Each structure stands twice: as C-alpha cells, then as structure tokens.
Amino acid sequence: MMRKALPAVLALLIVLTGCSTLPGAAPEETPTPVVAIPLPSLEPTLETAPSPTAACPNPDCVVTTPQQATLEPLVFLLPTPGNEPRSAWRPPLYPVPWSLSQYDHFYLTRPIAADNVNWPLANYRYGGVFFENVTHTGVDIPASPGTPVIAAGAGTVIWAGYGLFSLTPENLQDPYGIAVAIRHDFGYLGEPVFTLYAHLQEADVAVGQWVNVGEQLGKSGSTGVTTGPHLHFEVRLGENSYYRTRNPELWIAPPQGWGVLAGRIMESNRTPIQKLPILIRSLETGREWTVYTYGPEAVVPDPYYNENMVIGDLPSGKYRVTVPYTDGNKSTDVEILAGRITYISFRGTFGFSATPPPTPGLDSLTPAP
Numbered sequence: 001m002m003r004k005a006l007p008a009v010l011a012l013l014i015v016l017t018g019c020s021t022l023p024g025a026a027p028e029e030t031p032t033p034v035v036a037i038p039l040p041s042l043e044p045t046l047e048t049a050p051s052p053t054a055a056c057p058n059p060d061c062v063v064t065t066p067q068q069a070t071l072e073p074l075v076f077l078l079p080t081p082g083n084e085p086r087s088a089w090r091p092p093l094y095p096v097p098w099s100l101s102q103y104d105h106f107y108l109t110r111p112i113a114a115d116n117v118n119w120p121l122a123n124y125r126y127g128g129v130f131f132e133n134v135t136h137t138g139v140d141i142p143a144s145p146g147t148p149v150i151a152a153g154a155g156t157v158i159w160a161g162y163g164l165f166s167l168t169p170e171n172l173q174d175p176y177g178i179a180v181a182i183r184h185d186f187g188y189l190g191e192p193v194f195t196l197y198a199h200l201q202e203a204d205v206a207v208g209q210w211v212n213v214g215e216q217l218g219k220s221g222s223t224g225v226t227t228g229p230h231l232h233f234e235v236r237l238g239e240n241s242y243y244r245t246r247n248p249e250l251w252i253a254p255p256q257g258w259g260v261l262a263g264r265i266m267e268s269n270r271t272p273i274q275k276l277p278i279l280i281r282s283l284e285t286g287r288e289w290t291v292y293t294y295g296p297e298a299v300v301p302d303p304y305y306n307e308n309m310v311i312g313d314l315p316s317g318k319y320r321v322t323v324p325y326t327d328g329n330k331s332t333d334v335e336i337l338a339g340r341i342t343y344i345s346f347r348g349t350f351g352f353s354a355t356p357p358p359t360p361g362l363d364s365l366t367p368a369p
C-alpha cells in the first residue's frame with residue numbers, strides 16, 4: 001500500500017512546490033505576488049494567495065513582471081536617449097505664413113497632411129537631374145494613390161484637369177497628368193505666387209473656385225509621366241510658367257524646431273557648379289544626407305539667396321557640410337537654426353563663407369500686394 005502511494009505523494013509534492021510556497025522555503029523561491037499593491041515584507045505568509053508560474057500554467061494564471069515587494073515609492077523607468085529614430089513622426093509645422101528673417105518666406109503649408117509622409121523625397125528635390133537630363137522643377141512627395149492633396153495656401157483655382165504642362169486642356173498625353181494650379185491670394189516682392197499639384201488620380205475642384213489653405217484639391221495618383229504614385233509639387237513666382245518655378249523647400253514651413261540649409265556652390269570664378277553631390281552630416285546624431293546642386297536650365301534661384309542647393313527638414317543643430325572639389329573634399333561646420341534658413345557659400349579655392357548674400361536694393365523688395 002505504502003509502496004504504491006509514495007510515487008503519487010512525491011508527484012503531488014513536486015507540483016505543489018512549483019505552484020506554491022511551502023513554509024520555511026528560501027526567500028529566493030518566493031513567488032511573485034499577483035496583486036499590484038506592494039507588500040510590506042518579502043517574507044512569505046500563508047495568507048498570500050499562491051501565484052501561478054510558468055511551471056504551473058492554468059486558466060487562472062496571471063503573468064506579472066517580477067516585482068520587489070517594497071514600500072519604496074513608485075519609480076518610472078524612462079528609456080535612455082539613443083539615436084534619432086528613423087520613424088515617420090515629425091514635429092508639427094510652423095503656422096503659415098512664417099518668416100523669422102526679412103528674406104525668409106515660408107508662406108505655404110504642405111500639400112499632403114501631416115498624417116502621411118509630407119516631405120520631399122531626398123533623391124527628387126528641386127533642381128535635381130533625372131529622366132535623361134530633365135531638370136526637376138518641383139519636389140516629389142511620396143503618396144499612395146488616393147491620398148488627399150490639399151491647398152498649400154488660400155487662392156483661386158486656375159487649372160484643374162489634364163493639359164497643364166502643355167497648356168492644352170484635355171491633353172491626355174500631358175506629362176503632368178491630372179493637375180491643379182492655384183493663384184494665391186498673397187504675393188511676394190510684388191509678384192503673384194502660384195502652386196501646382198500634378199499626377200493626381202482625380203481633381204475635386206473647378207477652375208475659378210476659391211479654396212482655403214488645407215482644403216482638399218483632389219487625390220494623389222500616378223497620371224502623366226511618372227515612375228510610380230507620388231505628388232509633384234511646384235511653386236511658381238510672377239507667372240504660371242514652367243520657367244518661373246522656385247524651390248518649394250524655401251516656401252513650405254518647416255517642422256517646429258527644424259530648419260533649412262541653402263547654399264551657393266561655385267567655382268573660383270563664381271560660376272555655379274552643377275549636379276555636385278554635397279554631403280550633410282549631423283554632428284549630433286551622425287545622420288547623413290546627400291543633396292545635389294541644381295542642374296542646368298528651367299530652375300530659378302531665390303531672388304535673395306541666389307542658391308543652387310537647398311535641403312529642408314533638418315532638425316536644428318550642428319552639421320558638417322562637405323563639398324567634393326577638384327583637389328579634394330572641403331568641409332565646414334554650420335548651425336541649422338529652428339524655423340529659418342541657414343545660408344552658406346563655397347567658392348572654389350576661396351573656400352567657404354557664411355556671409356549672407358548682400359542686402360538687395362529697396363526697389364527689389366517692395367511689399368507684396
């Protein structure tokens with residue numbers, strides 16, 4: 001009888017040991033209390049309900065993080081700051097119009113809302129050269145088909161549908177596909193400002209319609225000449241013409257706390273150097289960007305900065321700018337300031353300068369109408 005019963009009793013003991021605490025067991029074997037309220041002592045008491053453990057799974061098991069039973073106040077453990085996450089999150093944009101300096105003109109918000117990627121693709125900036133020597137006259141923002149496209153500023157719709165590039169209404173072969181153009185209610189230096197939204201899936205506005213900033217103009221798509229769905233966005237100054245574009249990254253408000261770098265990269269004789277890869281490296285996070293100087297034709301520099309290189313959406317901080325010149329890499333350090341444009345110039349053997357462009361004459365800076 002005893003011989004038969006012994007294995008069963010031993011098995012029961014093992015199971016019980018796994019589930020509960022026998023009186024007199026060492027503190028290390030104390031089970032984790034199920035209740036969240038800290039217990040005053042590490043000493044096990046018979047009143048404590050036995051806790052389930054991995055060795056004792058049952059439907060009532062509650063998995064809890066092991067905690068020290070203590071009367072110490074609750075302490076929150078915060079994550080250690082590390083490298084900047086490569087997430088899609090960015091701070092909210094500055095309200096428009098935003099202008100901290102006399103020559104900055106962040107008059108526009110972004111044509112894609114902040115719940116989607118709404119910054120330009122790094123390899124498809126203004127002035128970049130692709131498609132066999134076609135210089136890019138806008139920025140491309142990745143957007144899946146059907147993403148709402150919104151007005152970057154208030155104004156009147158002057159084009160909606162096919163034919164904006166060729167200026168031939170209903171031209172289904174037009175490279176811009178379905179596009180919308182707006183003449184804004186505000187100007188700059190006495191000239192009207194236009195924005196253009198191309199490759200849409202559909203246009204939801206009509207010519208002559210007044211739209212407010214943020215109002216939906218249509219949905220993004222891939223009509224016209226594209227390599228995939230995206231929004232092509234242009235800013236034009238003075239005239240709604242392909243030859244009157246400006247760099248949108250100097251016009252769309254940066255995320256709060258972030259800024260923009262504009263530069264003029266020249267030969268010693270002041271000729272702008274085209275299609276040169278400029279390396280931008282954050283001295284704080286080590287993150288790197290490459291931005292190309294403008295290609296030939298079709299691009300027009302800002303009236304004040306006269307730049308041939310712009311990179312927007314840089315978190316404020318210190319950066320190293322490297323220009324690959326004929327006799328080797330040349331570097332300088334710059335500080336990107338929140339909500340404004342930082343300007344540098346490079347002139348061949350004369351090297352870098354942070355001196356801002358000369359102040360224009362008063363006649364070229366008449367207030368906008």
Ligand SMILES: [Zn+2]
Pocket residue numbers: 124136138139140231232233
């Ligand atoms: Zn484009």
